[in-house]
Structure formats: C-alpha cells, structure tokens
Amino acid sequence: MQELHDAPLAPLTTFRLGGPATRLVTATTDAEVIEAVREADATDTPLLLIGGGSNLVIGDKGFEGTALVIATKGVELDGTTLELAAGEVWTDAVARTVEAGLAGIECLAGIPGSAGATPIQNVGAYGQEVSSTITEVIAYDRGSGETVVIPNADCAFSYRHSRFKSDPDRYVVLRVRFRLEDADGLSAPIRYAETARVLGVEAGERVPLTAARETVLRLRAGKGMVLDPEDHDTWSAGSFFTNPILTAEQFAAFRARVEERLGKGVEPPAYPAGEGHTKTSAAWLIDKAGFTKGYGTGPARISTKHTLALTNRGAATTEDLLALAREVVEGVHAAFGITLVNEPVTVGVSL
Numbered sequence: 255m256q257e258l259h260d261a262p263l264a265p266l267t268t269f270r271l272g273g274p275a276t277r278l279v280t281a282t283t284d285a286e287v288i289e290a291v292r293e294a295d296a297t298d299t300p301l302l303l304i305g306g307g308s309n310l311v312i313g314d315k316g317f318e319g320t321a322l323v324i325a326t327k328g329v330e331l332d333g334t335t336l337e338l339a340a341g342e343v344w345t346d347a348v349a350r351t352v353e354a355g356l357a358g359i360e361c362l363a364g365i366p367g368s369a370g371a372t373p374i375q376n377v378g379a380y381g382q383e384v385s386s387t388i389t390e391v392i393a394y395d396r397g398s399g400e401t402v403v404i405p406n407a408d409c410a411f412s413y414r415h416s417r418f419k420s421d422p423d424r425y426v427v428l429r430v431r432f433r434l435e436d437a438d439g440l441s442a443p444i445r446y447a448e449t450a451r452v453l454g455v456e457a458g459e460r461v462p463l464t465a466a467r468e469t470v471l472r473l474r475a476g477k478g479m480v481l482d483p484e485d486h487d488t489w490s491a492g493s494f495f496t497n498p499i500l501t502a503e504q505f506a507a508f509r510a511r512v513e514e515r516l517g518k519g520v521e522p523p524a525y526p527a528g529e530g531h532t533k534t535s536a537a538w539l540i541d542k543a544g545f546t547k548g549y550g551t552g553p554a555r556i557s558t559k560h561t562l563a564l565t566n567r568g569a570a571t572t573e574d575l576l577a578l579a580r581e582v583v584e585g586v587h588a589a590f591g592i593t594l595v596n597e598p599v600t601v602g603v604s605l
C-alpha cells in the first residue's frame with residue numbers, strides 16, 4: 255500500500271482541481287482497500303474514495319483525512335458473465351467485451367473512470383445504463399464491517415442515482431458483476447436517436463458491436479467527452495448538471511415560461527421519465543438561458559464543444575469553477591424557474 259502525506263489531489267481528477275489530502279493511500283488489492291477503510295473508520299478519520307477522479311469536484315482547501323485511491327485490478331470473463339475489480343479502467347473493460355463479441359455496455363465506451371464507480375451514479379450514455387447489465391455489486395459495508403453481495407434489485411438504481419450515491423459513507427465497491435449478451439457479434443438494440451441516425455439504422459435495430467462502439471467514441475470525441483490531456487474541453491467531469499425530471503404540473507409551468515420567453519410554438523425537449531414525469535434537457539436550458547458553448551472569459555468556461563460541460567481552461571481554481579456553475583444555475587432559474595442540480599460529487603464545497 256502506497257502512502258503519501260499532504261499530497262495534491264488535483265492531478266488525480268479530470269478537472270485538475272482540488273487542494274491536498276492530509277494522507278493519500280493507494281490500494282491495489284481488495285484486502286488493502288478494506289484495511290485502509292477499517293483503519294480510517296477505527297480512528298474516525300474522514301475518508302474520500304477516489305477511482306478515476308472523473309466525477310469529483312474537490313475544494314481548493316483539499317481534504318482533511320484519508321483519500322483512498324482504489325487501484326485494484328482484475329477482469330474475469332466467463333461466458334456472458336463479466337466481473338471487474340473496482341479499479342479497472344472502465345473504457346478498457348468495454349473494449350474487451352466488444353472484442354469478446356459481447357453486447358450490453360458497448361455504448362458506454364469512452365466514459366472515463368473506474369469500473370467500481372459505475373454503479374454509484376448508474377453511469378449511462380447513448381441509450382445504455384449499467385443498471386441494465388449489472389447483476390451484483392460486491393462491496394465492503396462500513397456499517398457491519400463485512401463484505402456483502404448486493405443484487406441489482408437492491409441497488410435502487412435510477413437516472414444517475416443509486417443507493418450508493420444516497421448513502422455515500424456506507425459502501426466501498428470492490429467488484430462489479432455484469433451479465434452481457436452473446437448476440438452473434440451484434441450490439442444490443444440501438445436506443446439513442448443520434449447513434450441510430452449516424453449508423454443509418456432505425457432505433458431498436460442491432461449493428462455490429464465494433465460499429466456501435468466506434469460510432470459512440472466518434473460522437474463523444476466531437477463533444478469533448480473523451481479524455482484528451484491536450485484538449486481543455488475535456489478538463490471536466492463530463493456533464494456538470496443532470497437533466498431535470500419534472501412532474502406534470504412543473505412541466506406545464508415550464509412550457510408556459512418557455513412560450514413567454516422564446517415565443518409561441520417553441521417546444522422544450524421532453525422525454526418520458528416514468529409515471530407522470532417528464533425529463534427535459536439541461537443542455538437546452540443552459541443554451542436558451544444565454545450560456546452558449548465557450549461561454550465565459552475567466553479560467554473556467556463552458557466547453558466549446560458541449561454546453562453541459564464546465565471546464566478548467568488550465569489555470570482555474572475550484573472557486574472559479576463553482577462561480578461559473580452558480581452563474582449558470584441562477585441564470586437558468588431566472589429564465590425558466592428550474593433549478594439545475596450538479597452531477598459530479600462535491601468534496602468540501604457545494605454549489
């Protein structure tokens with residue numbers, strides 16, 4: 255187990271932001287992870303779990319406690335069953351399943367970070383979410399001090415949410431098991447309209463796995479959603495805000511605001527989101543509130559490739575980023591009466 259003191263956390267995040275941790279431990283086996291967590295808990299030391307740091311906004315003051323980097327390795331593929339150690343790089347694991355001819359996570363290619371973090375916010379993109387393929391999450395339960403196997407039905411998965419996200423101090427994900435599909439080299443049915451259009455198929459059709467993965471990677475790269483150290487548009491946490499889910503009443507009030515502000519006949523994006531609920535697009539709201547691509551003059555700006563990504567142009571602090579985020583939240587609220595919620599996890603700071 256590697257241990258450092260007063261160690262900077264910024265290099266461990268895709269934003270390249272955040273002050274130092276009192277203690278930084280890197281664990282490469284499940285036993286080391288458990289040992290580090292037990293030690294922190296036994297001494298009442300605050301604990302911050304870090305995978306790939308691609309969904310973290312850490313305050314400029316850093317973290318007083320133990321930051322634990324989960325760097326465990328292990329990929330077991332047995333028929334259509336895949337088990338990944340928490341520290342495995344997610345996008346590499348996706349590439350392996352595509353190579354092995356298995357469908358189910360190919361449209362989640364290019365998402366940065368670790369396999370162990372995918373259940374936390376039920377990672378999703380381009381019509382797929384991990385909640386559709388995860389069978390079990392193996393986790394260390396800090397409440398009981400035991401390793402537990404949590405079946406999918408008990409993970410409380412929903413849009414960018416899970417029981418792990420609502421109870422962040424309880425579980426440390428050690429391994430994640432998936433059930434994939436052998437569809438003779440074909441992908442799962444393509445659900446996302448943009449992907450289907452680019453692939454030249456109808457939504458619901460299957461395509462060769464490699465075509466699905468490569469198309470998603472191309473679309474993502476065009477939006478600055480594939481990490482590239484040379485490209486400041488990717489010094490982000492991907493989407494900074496979740497898409498708002500509105501009740502029928504809230505959606506009616508929102509439509510009225512849209513008409514008032516943008517004129518008769520302008521319809522906001524609307525997608526079914528379960529009984530009596532409608533999901534609208536955070537990117538659309540931000541853009542229509544006047545925060546267009548590239549917005550900002552300071553060291554933190556909206557990505558030039560995607561309205562939903564807030565980015566560090568190289569010299570930003572976390573406070574710069576938060577000031578921009580607050581400006582966007584206030585602007586969208588003033589324009590449309592909707593309060594955007596941040597998707598990345600904040601550490602020592604809040605919006």
Ligand SMILES: Cc1cc2nc3c(=O)[nH]c(=O)nc-3n(C[C@H](O)[C@H](O)[C@H](O)COP(=O)(O)OP(=O)(O)OC[C@H]3O[C@@H](n4cnc5c(N)ncnc54)[C@H](O)[C@@H]3O)c2cc1C
Pocket residue numbers: 268302303304305306307308309310324340365366367368369370371372374375376377378379422425426427428478479480481488490491492493599
């Ligand atoms: C360019 C870019 C594009 C992105 N695109 C998408 C996208 O399309 N869809 C999407 O859903 N997300 C996307 N994201 C967000 C991010 O990549 C995912 O949320 C990813 O799963 C985070 O993984 P991580 O290992 O980097 O987690 P971290 O940022 O290290 O941690 C995130 C949270 O999970 C916790 N955590 C990490 N590991 C564990 C563990 N083993 N056990 C318990 N808790 C843990 C952390 O404490 C923290 O609360 C994007 C980010 C970037 C930078």
